[in-house]
Amino acid sequence: MSAGRRDARPQEIALLEAAGTLLASSTQAIAAASGAQTHLLVYLPGALDPASPEIRRANLPSGWASPAFDVLQTEDYEWVTGGRRDLSMVARAAITASLGYPIAEQHYFSGFAAGDGDWSAIVAAAREVQRDGIAETFIWAMPQVLRDGLTLFGKDDDVTPFEDVDFPIAIGAEASASPGFSTNVVTSASGHESRNANWQQARLRFDAGPGVRGDDELGTLIAFFRARRGAAVGFRFRDPFDHSSNAMRGVPTADDQMLGLGDGAATQFALRKSYAEGEVRRITRPVAGSVRVSIGAVEQLTGWSLVDRGVVQLSSPPAVGVDVRAGFLFDTPVRFAEDRLDINRASFLAGEAPSVPLIEIREA
Known part of the structure; x- marks a missing residue:
């Protein structure tokens, strides 16, 4: 009107x-x-x-x-x-x-x-x-x-579901990583298969056990596990193989990843990373101080801020059709995969690394 x-x-x-x-x-x-x-x-x-x-x-x-x-x-x-x-x-x-x-x-x-x-x-x-x-x-x-298939889970006020703290970096740097999918496979009597992929993106699992080399690391790990109440509370984990917007471990630049195109109205753009074959991964835990933003191929030193869950908030909307890009380091949100941490003293002294399984948390 x-x-x-x-x-x-x-x-x-x-x-x-x-x-x-x-x-x-x-x-x-x-x-x-x-x-x-x-x-x-x-x-x-x-x-x-x-x-x-x-x-x-x-x-x-x-x-x-x-x-x-x-x-x-x-x-x-x-x-x-x-x-x-x-x-x-x-x-x-x-x-x-x-x-x-x-x-x-x-x-x-x-x-x-x-x-x-x-x-x-x-x-x-x-x-x-x-x-x-x-x-x-x-x-x-x-x-x-x-x-x-939207599903929401109730929150227990007595337990914080995620604490914005880092897994001990020195231990995590030696971790093994295993991306995985969930696929239902039905095989008919003739041997033909029907396959249904339940997830659009891989879910990562890690084993941080190889980084535990001595009593100091073991003590740090046990204290961290107890503070997270086992699998109850999530935390940040630096994937030693993939933690940068520039390739896998490169130094971030402001033009690394396309976040979206301006439409003259939107001022929020979520961080994401594109992989080969078209997979796009939302990044919810960027490393503070590592994010760089560009609009129309020009790096923006001011006029933006980073808000909750890896979203770039611009002070004014970009013009229609203008590229909004960013570069960043990031952590993977994870939790301990189990409520129990099994460590055998004799095996540990013999040089056998304990198993410390971690599993990625979906946040977006």
């Missing part, structure tokens, strides 16, 4: 106000007649579009202010999946201040996933509002959840 633009004329603003009053009146009548608990669902990118600030007069009338409805529900998937969580935070604060519904009387809808690559941002947004104390959070819609 053109009247919602920043330079709207007085008569256009009056029209928007009248439309908002009519909308509020009609919904109040329905709410009063229903005799049931009422929920007001507002799509924030439409009601609070920064490009059309006056549109809120029609789409978010003052007649909807608390206690007109029992629950205020909001959704903002366009911003979430578009990398504009900054707009989401501003809009949620604005609607809370404008309509006066306390957080305990608000619900949040996190969705809609056009593709399986959207779920990371959707789940992150849902968890963010949960930390703010919102009453209910919903992941939707069911057809997309079923399509992509």
